[in-house]
Structures are given as C-alpha cells and as structure tokens.
Amino acid sequence: MTEVEVIAHKLAKKQKEISVAEFFERNKHILGFGNPTRALLTSVKEGVDNALDACEESGILPDIYIEVRNHEDGECTLIIEDNGPGIIKKQIPHIFGRLLYGSRFHAILQSRGQQGIGISAVVLYSQLTTGKHAKITSKIQEDRPATVTELAIDTNKNRAEVISRDIVHWEKPSGTRLEVSIVADYKRGKRFVYDYLQSTSIVNPHAQITFKEPDGTQHLFERISEALPTKSIEIKPHPYGIELGTLIKMAKMTKSRKLSSFLKSEFSSMGERTTNAVCEKAQLDKELDPKKMYREQFLALHKAFKKVKIMAPSTDCLSPIGETLIKRSLKHETQEISPEFIYTASRPASVYSGSPFQIEVGIVYGGSLPKDKPVKLLRFANRVPLLYQQGDCVSTAAISSIDWRRYGFDQPSGRGIPSGPAIFLTHMSSTLIPFTSESKEAIADIPEIENEIKLAFRECARKVQSHIHKEIKRAKTREKFDLITKILPEIARKSADMLDKTVPSIDAVITKIMDVVWIEDLIEYEKASSKPAQSTLFEDPSGPQDGGWITKSNVLVVNYKNTPQKFNLYAVIPEDAVVGTVTPKPAKITNHYIKWNLETLEPANKIDVSFELAGLDKGDFDENDLYIENINAAYVIGADKWEGE
C-alpha cells in the first residue's frame, strides 16, 4: 500500500447512481422537449394518447378536451381532460409523478402508451421550465366526488411529492383532468397541435376531440363512428424472434414445472403438436424442469423455434387502421388537391423479436400535387400520427431503398425519397412499437419491419403503375373507339343518304375493327334513406346510419369482338363495405369481392352489371377494381386478369 491514493479509488468517489427522473431532466430533448415548439406538441400528444388508451381500455367512447391558455413570456397552461375511468387516489402520484411507471409496459397488447414515461415527462418538463406544480383532477365513480391532487416530482428520487389533496364536485360521471404550465412556443407550435389532433381524429373516428385555443377559438373534431375499435387482446410472446436472454428469464420465473407446460402456457401459437415438434428438434425431454435447464439447453430450444413451423401470432392483439380509414385520412389530407387516385396495401401480421406487428400503406397520386418535389410522407404508429424525426424512421429508410424509377417516379441514383405528385402513408400497428427514442416519433430500423414496409409499398406501387398503364391503354383505345363509333356511322349515314338507301347496320364492321371486349364503369353516391331499405342484405348493424351514403357502381360490358364471349367478372370491394343490391345475380360474394359468371355475350351485344355498397362514406369507394377470368386479358379493355385473391 502506498501513501499516494490510487486513481481508481479517487474515481470511485465520483461514481453515483443517476435517478431516471434526473436523467431525463437533463436530457429532456430525448423525451421530445428539445425546443419550445416541439414541447407543446409533445405535451398535448402524451396527454391525448393517454386519454385515448384509458377510454378504449375501459370500453368508453373517448371525449377529450384540450385547452391552451397562453400567458406571457412563452409560458402556457395546458389542460387535458377525458371521460375515461379516472385514476384511484393512491395511484395518481405514481402515474403523474414518477417516470417508468405504468400498466401497459408488461402487457403484450396494442396501445399508444407503452413506456410509462410520457405523462410524467410532461409533469417533469412543466416543473423544470416553470417551477409550477401539476394539478390532477380525477373521478372514478359517478356517485362520488372527484379528488384534486397537486404534485411535484422529486427528481433525485424519481418519486412524486404530493403538495396538496382536495375533494371537489365534478359534473362528469368519471374522468381525469391534467393541468400543467409549460414553457412552449404556442405561435409556432399550434400548427403541429392542430395537425396532430386532426390526423388523430381521422384515424380514431370513435373519438370526439375539442381543442380550445388561447383566444377562445374552439375546434371540434367530431365523433363520426359510435363503434370503439376492436379491443385488442393481451397475448403471450410468440416464439419467433424471441431473444435467448428473454427465454431464459421467462423460464427462471415460470410457475410451470415441465418444459412442455412452460412452452404451452407462456407462449402464443404453441399447441401440443408444435410443442412436441420443438422439443424433439431441440432434443430436449418435455419433462425437464425449465428452472433447472442449462444455457446450452435453452440455446437448443431457441434454435429449434426457428426450425419448426409455428403458426403466425394471432392478430387479435393488433388493431390496424383499415383500408377505408386510411383512404379517408389520405383524402382528407388531399381535399384541395383532387388527386387522380388513392391506393392502399395491407400486409399480413408478422413478427420481430417476438412481437407481432402489421403494416398498412397508402399512396395518393396526381391532382395538383407538385411533380418536382419529394413525395410527402405521412407516418402513423398504433393510430398515433408521427410528426417529427422523419429522417430517422424505418419507413423513410424502407421507402428510400425502393427503386421508384420503375414505378414512374423521379429518383436520381435510384435511392432516397422519390419526387413526384404523391403522398405516401405508412401505418405500423404492434404490441411494441420499437421507437428510436422515448419521444416516440420515429420507428427504429429493424430489418423485419423495413422489409414488410417495402413489400407493402411495392404492392401499392404496382397498383399505381397498373393504374397508369390501364389509363394509357384505355385512353388509346378510347380514341380509336370514338373514331369508329362516331365517324363510321356518320359515313354510313351520308353514304346511305347519297345513294338513297337505308342506313346499313355497321355493328359488324365496328366489331371487326375494335376487336376487344370493352368495359367501362361509373360510380355514383346516393343518400341512404333514414330507414334502412327492406333488403335483408342491409341488416348488418354497421350498415348505413341515418343519413349515410349508398355507393352505386355501374359497369358496362360490350363485346366488340366478332365471336361470342363467355367469361367471369370480379369486382374487388372494401372489406368493411356492406353489399346491397347486385345485378345480375352474382356467382359469389365474399368480404373481398363480387364474382359474376356472365352469360354468353354475342358480338356487338352489351350487358349492364351493377352493385351497391353501404357502410362507406361518400367517396370512400371511388374507383372500380375489375378483373376477368376465362378470357384472354389482351382482348379486354378496362379489367385485368384475375390472379386469385
């Protein structure tokens, strides 16, 4: 031992624990409070996301009120109020005054909040920037008073300091109200708040959102559906992609005494047969005590998971937005643009690191969208719009890695965000969205997710491309058609006149020149009568509400070939539409399409096909997607070859 102090000992004196609240107090930008503009949006977002989750979890149609009171010196008071189930008195300090505390972290189900950080971060930011306390009012039962709690956060301990508690009368049957003062740039930030609330309301049509500005202006985003989204079910982890360390940890904590029961009871998609197959592949005795297994045995089990075909996770735990809402959202974004068309694509559920997820995308094309600017990207995760950190999001990476030149977009060097008159929307739903940071604005670049987004966009892009091709082909044929159907009869008429003969039928001639089956269509919308029609087809409870719309699609098929034609016609329909009257009698109606086995069509003859759809808004279905079968697609204008579902 020397007299001189060893450096390591000197350094050891500086080593200290850092409380998570202290950490985020110092690194508030990580939570999305990096500047006063963004801090406003983050605060609103955390409050609204929490409110939506709480309501949905409890089966309550959300009614959310947001108010910003603008004071001097860039300080705002923010009020967020919901009609959710309320929070019991004892939990209020934990939920609002403690970071990393919550109910949704340990549950595998789709929710907006997952981290147990968001709302307490708002309180932390408020305290840091204004030194004021947060005030939480909560009522949990109709016949009881509400409690008002004022609290601060002791950042050294990451615990709430309750300043005062009170009991008040509150009109609401139940609910929670948060009032905080924050440093925020309202002038610059309000646009983001408005955009966020609007997008949120579009993909959450069951929510009613009221936003009151400091000057008293009130914006109401109305509830347009009384149906809560399908409640997502809590599930167990799926064996695909689960980390070895997680598997070991689960085995250490299980109550099962046998490997087989451990696998069957703590994982999803592990039935008797799959469990047996996995154990066999891993060469492990099903009777093994999971608590006593070695690392090598877990490793074998972990490898066996990948080698055995295991059913995809149940998608009950996921609540995708759905084609119609995506289209509606995109339409809303583009109402002043009158785009040419909107396409969507939805992937089946997949898994990354044991967590199920699903990707939906949409492309709006044309109209007055600028042709020489990069396409605009819209991003959503679990129905929450993402407004910041686009550059760092997996969706951006996925889109950038596609060669969009193949689909008619401008993209120097075949990488990067393409330019063109389009908006691209991406939605990821998952039981665990892998955000790049606690501010939850960008999704991490995880290969499985990137791949699914790419596949979805490729599918969507192909539709765009096929639409454009179809349009070009149809336009060319239309030209020929116009020429023939207008000029030939004119010639026939004039010749007959001159020769003083009756006008000859030239159908055969036209047919000979055209040599195609011509399909064209028209879509109309009609207000549904207040009382549903008597048709049994409309008995579905999600059918047209009072004042809803009926979409009427009319398809004209003309045989301009010189031989009789007999073929099948398919019309693809939105999954959430309810089918009304269909003529002629269809051969099949599924969730996805209507199929007709058309009668033999003689040359120069035509047939009218029509169908009605309910349960959609005006404009939700604005383009027929038609396919033909049992006929050479090269002879048909206006429909593509049916490739199966």
Next chain:
Amino acid sequence: MTEVEVIAHKLAKKQKEISVAEFFERNKHILGFGNPTRALLTSVKEGVDNALDACEESGILPDIYIEVRNHEDGECTLIIEDNGPGIIKKQIPHIFGRLLYGSRFHAILQSRGQQGIGISAVVLYSQLTTGKHAKITSKIQEDRPATVTELAIDTNKNRAEVISRDIVHWEKPSGTRLEVSIVADYKRGKRFVYDYLQSTSIVNPHAQITFKEPDGTQHLFERISEALPTKSIEIKPHPYGIELGTLIKMAKMTKSRKLSSFLKSEFSSMGERTTNAVCEKAQLDKELDPKKMYREQFLALHKAFKKVKIMAPSTDCLSPIGETLIKRSLKHETQEISPEFIYTASRPASVYSGSPFQIEVGIVYGGSLPKDKPVKLLRFANRVPLLYQQGDCVSTAAISSIDWRRYGFDQPSGRGIPSGPAIFLTHMSSTLIPFTSESKEAIADIPEIENEIKLAFRECARKVQSHIHKEIKRAKTREKFDLITKILPEIARKSADMLDKTVPSIDAVITKIMDVVWIEDLIEYEKASSKPAQSTLFEDPSGPQDGGWITKSNVLVVNYKNTPQKFNLYAVIPEDAVVGTVTPKPAKITNHYIKWNLETLEPANKIDVSFELAGLDKGDFDENDLYIENINAAYVIGADKWEGE
C-alpha cells in the same frame, strides 16, 4: 359503494414500476442495438469511448485493444482492453451491471460518456441475446494482482448479480478488460467498426488503437502525438439558458445562506459586479436566503439573467478538435480524391440551456468527388464519430436550411442537403451533448446549436466561394501574364535581332499592361533534423519531434504597377503551428498570423517573403491565406483585403 368493481380499481392492479434495465431490455433499439450490424458497432463504441474517457481523466496516454472472435450462428465474443486506471472491486458490479450509474453525469465537463448507460447496456445486450455472463478484469495498481469478475444483470432490479470473483496475475500496470458475447453481424458490421476506429484515431491522435479481426488480421491505428488533449476542467452551470426548475432545485440544495453567495459560488461567470447587476435587475435583496425564496422571486431572477450581460462561459471545460486535426481528418477521408482545398471554421463557445458548447466545421472541395451526388456529411460529438441517424441530426437540419446555391452548390428549391463535389464535417464539443436518444448517434435540434452550425458553415462557405473567385481571377490574370511575360520579350528579342540592336528592357511595358501587384506562393515540406535547430524560435516544447516536418512557405511579391507601392502583408497561420525562421523581419507574430510592413517596392521590382512552421504534419498547411493592407485590393492578385482578425 357498489358490488361492481370500479374500472379505475381494476386498472390500478395493473400499474407497476418498470425498472430501467427492464425498459431498455425491451427497447434495446433505443440504445443502438436495433439490429445485429449496428449492435456490433454500438458495443465497440461504448467500450472504446469509456476507455478513452478513463485514460484521459487519469492523464494516461490511451492504449486500447479491441478483439472480435467470431463464433457460429452470428454470435461474437468482443474484448475491449485499456491501460486506464482500472476500477476498484466494489464498483465493478455497479459500473457494468447497472444502468444509470456513473461518474460523469453529475459533472459539467466534456467527456464522451455522460449517461451512465453505455457500457452496462452492452452487458445487458449480451445477456439478452446470448444468455452469457460478462467478464471484467481490472487492475488498479502496479504491485497488486488483477480481479476478474463475472456478472449478470438482474433486470427486474437493475442491479448486478456477481457470478464469480477471482484474482489473477496481469502484466499491465493498470487497466480494464471487458469480455462479452453478443449476437452481431460481423460481416456487415466490421466496416462500421473500422470506420469508427479510424475516425476516432484521427481526431484522437494521442490514442493507440489495435483492432484484431476474427481471422487474426490486426489493424494498428498508431499514436501520432504524445500530448494528451488539454484536460477539460469541470465547471459550474452558466446562468444563460438555465431552466427555472433547475435554478429552484439548486437553490433548495445550496449551502449558501445568501442569494449573492449562492449566485457567485454555484454559477460560472458570476463575479461580484455581475451578481449585483442581476440582483438589482431582479429587484431582489442580495441578502435573501435562497432556500426561502418564492417561485415569483426565482422567476424574476431567471428573467434578470437574460437581461444582464454575463461573460461567456469559460471554454476550459471544452476540448475542440482544432483546425489542424480537422483538416487532417478530412485529408484522410479524401486521400484518394486529391481535393482542391479544405477550409475550416470554428465558432466561439456559446451556451444552450446553461451548457457551454462549441462548433467547428470543415469543407473539402473538388478533386474526384462526384459533382452530382449529395455532399457527404461527417459528424463528430466530443471527438466521437457519429455514424448513424444522420437524418435526425441537428447538423443535417442546419446544413439543409442554408441556401447553398449562393455558394455554387446544386440544391433544388434552396433547401436540403446540397449536391456538389464536397464533404462537410461538423464537430460539436460540449459538457452535455443533447443526443436525441441514448444511442448517442444524432444531436437534437436545439435552436442555439442549429444556429451556431449555420453560422460556422456560412463562414466556411464564404471561404470556399472566395477561393473559387480568387482562382478564377488568378487564372484569368495568369493567362494575361503568361502572354505578356513570354510573348512580349520574344517580340522584343526578334525585333532587336532583325534591327541588329540590343534587346530593349520591356519591364516598363509589361508593368503598364499588367497594372497589378502580383503575389504568388509555394509551400514545401522538409523533414526536421532529429535535433531541433539552434534557433530560439524552436524552443517550444511542442516543437518538431524527432522526424517531424517543417513547412516552408515562400511568397513572391512583384510590383507590376507603374508607381512604387508600399503596403502590409499578412499570412494567416494555424493556431497550433510554431513559427520558425521568418524573412524579411516581420512586424508582428501572433497565434493567428504573421504581419510584414513591406518596404517600398519600385515598379517591376520584387520581394521574397518566407516563413517556416513547425509542429505540423506534412500537408497540414497546404495553402497560404494571404491578406494585404494599405493598398487598394483591386490592384492585387493573390491576396485579399485584410479585415482585421
């Protein structure tokens, strides 16, 4: 009370604390472990950054050894070893087995690690993906044995679980060695590791880094300077930009009994006079007990901070890379490109949220860099290269917001990353780098920082632009010059021949046609002799090392005007260069420039100016930056008007 359970009570049962280790176990992508390629780099980076910090803190020249052993199935063993001060036995479980624990979080000084998360995150990732324990060897004193600790992390508690402890003999005088097994994609990841180590070595020339690949290949990044970077000093927070909440918290915890002593002892740049001014502006009694102040008083104090001119924070706490190292780094990046020139710009220290920071930037231009591709961005924070999340970094935002078309770059719509044959480097040094997430790859978009980066790049871009202009002007004059100095004498000689007369002096004619002062220069490098020259100018201890280089700059000034000229010449020199022989005798030498008051130069006369620089590598100084004073700059080719320092 009803029989039915209130929803809020049901929900309360699910509310739980989340340990920070659990949080990151679930969200490993936030820490930079989102995919196996990136996980490799993140692991190496956390280890190397930690090792560099530990060595520098203890005044030890870092000698770091990294080894990757590639096993099957994408599992690697990673070894990171340093010659730092070691870690005492008791602290090892905390430092490696507990997140949010460290020595640098609470200190305001520039260091690579600040979060107390990095290295324990590597251990966490290792455990999660391979289920193996981490092995840490540490020796704190030459005459004592080393300890070997094997540990795991109990993620439910965020505490280390020590598996075994042992004592071994280790050759090193002191040091730390970490051995972990991780799931990583070595094949894809090694390029990033190599890039990171190379860039690290360039901006940390005092470090020796050895990297051993799985196949035994060994890369040595040699130490090229024996001088440790100036040790950054721990400072107190600066009043500018400090959050109100932080101020209140500091006042609650202070030992000072008076407001004045609180301000003077716990803030930087608060002397007697500034303290008085602040108290007066805030209308607060200096004798107030800071512990008993009200929020409104703090608010007044907080506002007063902004209204009083307070000296910028001391930059002792910052350790910028410096112009020379930046140039060297950029040169290294571009060695196969032979760029036309490299410019750098360095901003004075500034403050955001009470933390001092400094921005340095550099631009490489020309050579074989592609003209039609976006410029390449290189980013550093506290001498650590940032390789991921470029899209989300404040430097990208700052660069994108400049209209680069003004500086000759291609940039459709005047926003976004410009295209052109250039590389842009940004370095931020700060006592607290506001990273967007715990993975420390992107800096948050904080207005003060964005602004400084913009200012630095604008300054640098002006240099680029002026260089290009100067080159064009010089090229034009050179053409004229060549014509005159070669063709006129030829004509004179031929005419004299023909007339059989002696060749006339045509200097006057040339002078009349040229009508400029012509300045041209040449830079040469010479190996310094092993023993420093006897000149007293070389006595500086940081002078040329054995085998160093002497940079010799020769400047030729010719008066091609038809009147005598008398003016001053300035040569700007790198701050870290040591000036050797200078002729003629200079009027002034500072850290930044050499000034000559040149003697009157008669028409057609010339003067040779030269100077030597030591302490630089060959090529560090490769372009003279010359200015003139007391002469109309329009008459001078090869130097600009001196605008003061």
